[in-house]
Structures are given as structure tokens and as C-alpha cells.
Amino acid sequence: MLVIRPITAADLPALLQCAEESGHGFTSLPVNEEILANRIQHSEESFAKAVSQPGSEGYLMVAEDTETGEIAGTTAIEAAIGLDNPFYTYHLSTVVHSSRRLNVHNVVKVLTFGNDYTGVSELCTLFLRPEWRQGLNGRLLSKCRFLMMAEHPERFDNTVIAEMRGVSDEDGNSPFWEWLKEHFFSIDFTLADYLTGIGKKGFIADLMPKLPIYVNLLSPEAQAVIGQVHEKTRPALRLLEKEGFTCRGYVDIFDAGPTVECDVRNIESVRHSQLCRVEIGQPTGLADSIVSNTSFTHFRAIVDKVDVLNGTALMSAEAAKALDVKQGDQVRLIAQ
Template structure:
């Protein structure tokens, strides 16, 4: 069984392994032990912090195999992005150039540089190692964050976003970045991506073109990947789309991958999650659910079969599940089918 829990200092080697396996374009997991150690320390501090409104907190969690103790993946939420360091995006929009006198009417796409998402919450750092990519593990890793948001809404903004990894090859070459590199930068995509991951974003403001870029001036290869996702990211995007997330034209400034967003109140798993009282017993042929405890600093979430009683006010869970969630009879849990 996989259980989602807050990361600890002892998880540094596992987090470094996840960073190495995640590959190019995974900005939130740079292969840098010092940076990852700082992320862990920041997360531990954030989980312990008393919060009444979202700030620069970052909540990093891991999925642990309860039988082996091995870490299967990571998942995280940033409470409010862009407060300490700018969060840049391109916005893809349409402009019209027309002349009645000449009877010319042209509709063109432009990319506008900005930081419109400052202060919103971000889903990030979702990575499941290949050997665990089966069953409900991926859904657990993604959806557990919505259980946390539903139970502890004061810690998160009303708008939630997620950056989807854009198109790049196995060597980390991005067609979109290639065009930017030729005209405005002189560094490879992998280096730019790494510098962003470790927080050194000053070069972006220094070198990124400030005026809108006309999309039809880009190379055909760069145009083709705007708003497209990396093949390994498609399952994560499908999960978010099922939750109600959509792209409103915002794309990553490096690989042009889409940024999707949703009002937290409209996220399907937030809307349909429910709070129940725990009864430890035999769930039998119950329903498959994702279940979390209601603690924050000691958050736990699992995928398990449960049985409802008393008009779904009481949920029967096995002793193993109760132990994983660190709950006892009479405690509250939050769950989604």
C-alpha cells in the first residue's frame, strides 16, 4: 500500500533519485542536493506553521510503500506563487490587423510576457516512479492534494494552477526554446531550465523580450508545440482535465507547455469529497476510495476499499488502512470515491 505523507529530512536520497529519474523539463525537481535539501526544510517549516491565509508556504509530500519503506514518488502544493521570486508566463491571445480602405483583415496570435498568476496556489512536483505506475497510484498522488485543499481551505488561494511539461526530446531540446535561444538567449534549454529550478531567474527578466511576440514569426517547429504537453505528462493532464482544469492561453516561457487552472470550489474532487466518522472493521466488497485523515502537519492519504454505514456518515476501514492513516474509531476522515 502507498501512503502519502509530508516529506522528512530522511527522504533526501529518495527525492534526489526522483529528480534524476524525472528527466529534463521537470523544473521543480532540479538535480541539486543543496536545493532539494532546502525544499525539504521549507516544507517541514510550512507544515508546522500556523496559517490563516496563503503565503509563501510549500507543502512537499512523498508516497511511501508501507511494506518496504521505499519512496515511490512525490507531489506538492505551493500555497501562493510569485511572492518571493517572480512567476513568469506567456499568454497566447489574438489580435486583429485590419484596414477597410485596403480591404485587408488579418487575425494573428501573439505571446505576451507577464506574471498574471502571482498569488495563486500551484499544484507541482508530481512524479511517480515507473515501477509504481499502475492501479490507482497515479490518481492517489494527484488527488490527495484536493483532499488537503478541501479540508484546509484557509491555506490555499481560490485559484489553483498547474504547469504542464512542454515538448522536448530525450536530450532536453525544446523546439520552442530553440527559437528563443537563437534570437534572445545564448544558453541551452537544459541550463535555462536548471537555473529556474534552483531559483536563479534573474536572466529571464534581463533577456526575455518584453514586447509581445507574433507567433507567425516563430519557426514552424516552435509554433507546433505551443500549448502541447510532453508525452509523459499526458496522463497527469487528463486527470486534471477530469477535475475541471482548463487552459486559458497561458504557456510556459521555456517550452510553451500549457498552464491549466481551476477555481478551487469547482474542482471535482473538492466538490464531491465528504467527511465521515471512522469505524475500524472489515470493509468487505466496499467501494474504492481515496481517503485522508484531517490532520495537516501529520497528513496521510491512501487508496483503499471502504464500506459506508449510517447513510454514509460512518465509513468502515480495515485496521491496516486505519494504521496507515494514523486514525482510530470515532476519528474523522475525508474521502472521495
């Protein structure tokens, strides 16, 4: 059984392994032991902090196999982005150039550089190692965050976003970045992405074009990938779209991958999650549920068979142990 729990300092080697396996374009998992150690420390401090409104907290979690103790993946939420370090995006919009005198009417797309998502909450750092990509493990990593948001709304903003990895090849080359690099930068995509991941974003403000960019001036290859996702990211995008997330024209400034957003109150798993009282026994049904306890500091989430009836969740002793709950405690769950 996989159990989601807050990360600890002892998980650093496993997190570093996830970073190495995640590949190019996974900005929030740089292959840098010092940066990852600092992020773990920040997460531990964030989980221990008393919070009445979202700030610069970052909540990083891991999925642990209860039988082997091995770390299968990681997932995270940033409470409010852009407060300590700027959060840049491009916004894709439409402008019209027309002349009645010449009877000319042109509709063109432009990319505008900005910081429109400052202060919103972000879903990030979702990575599941290949050998665990089966069953409901991916859903557990994704949806456990919505249970946390539903149970502890004071810690998160009303708007939640997720950056989707854009198109790049096996060597980390991005068609969109190649165009930017040719005209404005002189560094490779992998280096730019890595510098962003470790928080060194000054070069973006120094070199990124500040005026809107006309999309039809980009190379055909760059135009083709705007708003498109990496093939390995499609399952994660489909999950979020089913939750109600949609792209409102914002894309990543490096690879042009889409940023999707949703009001937290409209997220399907938040809306349909329910609080139930724990009853320990032997579930008879076949339905799986994603279940979390109601603690924040000692947050736990699993996927298992649970019988839900009249506000009671009948679960096995093994599930109760994994969630660190006992008879009569409350849990929050989403039926699958």
C-alpha cells in the same frame, strides 16, 4: 500499500533519486542536493506553521510503500506563487489587423510576457517512479492534494494552477526554446530550465523579450508545440481535465507547455469529497476510495476499499493504521 505523508529530512536521498529519474523539463525537481535539502526544510517549516491565509509556504509530500519503506514518488502544493520569486508566463491571445480601405483583415496570435498568476496556489512536483505506475497510484498522488485543500481551505488561494511539461526530446531540446535561444538567449534549454529550478531567474528578466511576440514569426517547429504537452505528461493532464482544470491561454516561457487552472471550489474532488466517521472492521464492497485524515501537520492519505454509508467509513485496521486514525475519528474521502 502506498501512504502519502509530509516529507522529512531523512527522505533527501529518495527525493534526489526522483529528481534524477524525472528527466529534462521537470523544473521543480532539479538534480541539486543543496536545493532539494532546502526545499525539504522549507516544507517542514510550512507544515508546522500556523496559517490563516496563503503565503510563501510550500508543502512537499512523498508516497511511501508501507511494506518496504521505499519512496515511490512525490507530490506538492505551493500555497501562493510569485511572492518571493517571480512567476513568469506567456499568454496566448488574438489580435486583429484590418484596413477597410485596403479590404485587408488579418487575425494573428501573440504571446505576451507577464506575471498574471502571482499569488495563486500551484499543484507541482508530481512524479511517480516507473515501477509504481500502476493501479490507482497516480490518482492518489494527484488527488490527495485536493483532499488537503478541501479540509484546509484557509491555506490555499481560490485559484489553483498546474504547469504541464511541454514538448522536448530525449536530450532535453525544446523546439520553442530553440527559437528563443536563437534570437534572445545563448544557453541551452536544459541549463535555462535548471537555473529556473534552483531559483536563479534573473536572466529571464534581463534577456526575455518584453514586447508581445507574433506567433507567425516563430519557426514552424516552435509554433507547432505551443500549448502541447510532453508525452509523459498526458496522463497527468487528463486527470486534471477531469477535475475541471482548463487552459486559458497561458503557457510556459521555456517549452510553451500549457498552464491549466481551476477555481478550488469547482474542482470535482473538492466538491464531491465527504467527511465520514471512522469505523474499523472488514469492508465488504469492491469500491476503492482515496482517503485522508483531517490532520494537517501529520497529513496522511491512502487508496483502499472503504464502505461508505450514512456518514460512516468502514475501513480495515491496516488502512486506519496507515492514516493514523482510530475508531470515531473523521476522515475525508473521494470514491473512485
